[in-house]
Amino acid sequence: MTTADTYRQRLRSVVLPAMGQWRLYECTVPNVDAFFSGLAAKHSPESRKTIRTVVSLVLRVAVQHEALQDNPIRHLDPIERGPRRPRALTTEERRRFLAWMAGTSSDPIEARAQAAARRRDLPDLITFMIGTGVRVGEAFAVRERDLDLEGIPVESSDGLMSVPIVAITGNVVRHRGKGLHRHDGKTTTSLRIVPLPNFVVTMLRARPAKGPDVPVFPAASAKSGFNWKDPNNINRYIREAREAAGMDWPVVSHTFRKTAATIWHDSGVLTDRQKADLTGHAKISTLTDIYVARGELHPAGAAVMDAAWMDS
Numbered sequence: 001m002t003t004a005d006t007y008r009q010r011l012r013s014v015v016l017p018a019m020g021q022w023r024l025y026e027c028t029v030p031n032v033d034a035f036f037s038g039l040a041a042k043h044s045p046e047s048r049k050t051i052r053t054v055v056s057l058v059l060r061v062a063v064q065h066e067a068l069q070d071n072p073i074r075h076l077d078p079i080e081r082g083p084r085r086p087r088a089l090t091t092e093e094r095r096r097f098l099a100w101m102a103g104t105s106s107d108p109i110e111a112r113a114q115a116a117a118r119r120r121d122l123p124d125l126i127t128f129m130i131g132t133g134v135r136v137g138e139a140f141a142v143r144e145r146d147l148d149l150e151g152i153p154v155e156s157s158d159g160l161m162s163v164p165i166v167a168i169t170g171n172v173v174r175h176r177g178k179g180l181h182r183h184d185g186k187t188t189t190s191l192r193i194v195p196l197p198n199f200v201v202t203m204l205r206a207r208p209a210k211g212p213d214v215p216v217f218p219a220a221s222a223k224s225g226f227n228w229k230d231p232n233n234i235n236r237y238i239r240e241a242r243e244a245a246g247m248d249w250p251v252v253s254h255t256f257r258k259t260a261a262t263i264w265h266d267s268g269v270l271t272d273r274q275k276a277d278l279t280g281h282a283k284i285s286t287l288t289d290i291y292v293a294r295g296e297l298h299p300a301g302a303a304v305m306d307a308a309w310m311d312s
Helices: 003-019 029-037 045-064 091-102 108-119 122-132 136-141 198-205 231-244 253-267 272-279 284-291 300-310
Strands: 147-156 159-168 171-175 179-183 192-195 219-221 225-227
Touching (some): 003 045, 091 108, 091 231, 122 231, 122 253, 136 231, 147 198, 198 300, 253 272
Antiparallel strands (some): 171 179, 219 225
């Protein structure tokens, strides 16, 4: 679901049933504050923040047209959430999960779950996401022509070196009522070049080439040959796999992105600016506050990943 779809859903299901009949003169700070106070019992802080954004955008239009003198949302206390420690895969968890998906259990139920994980391309997808730190929609948007596994020349202290790269040039999302769509990235900083560690290059070389415009991680379709994978399905697939593998905490697709960010952070090799460039964050604070437990190429990011992968 896109951000616009989320806003539309909150507007129709939460905002309009409660505030749809209000007159503009009723949109006072006390009234709006009471509305949000009443949401606390049923909605999480994240959900209330989204609803608050929707209400603020609607009232901003009224201010722009001089139907209101001021936007009351500006005068409300911030919605706070409790402290939440970022959770990433440890080295042991990452190895165990990937090894489980690659194996074949003697238990027929577990063996079917392992086969389903491989059929859904989870081992390679997870390896790619941990090695690059990309969002799941960005991983699905990567085409074969976005890869340069031979490497591009980069100046280093030892002279020119070839760095394999992936160009992150888009994002696959599902638009409500329109289906899957590949757009040109979440933000301008989302469009970036990411160096590929050796273990990702090895994995990608082993995959059959299907054509320059074919997704690297395609969804097979009998009618159209290859199509984009649906990001809306992936967390269900991951949940089924990790439950079958005996992992007792909610691993989701974003966990692998956080794992990459944490590996880069813990290495001590990269600056905050370099880490934000690699993950495609406009705000460095977003990376350090949320992801860690600008269009430049930082080859050290790949070296750090390979070292972590090999535990050297």
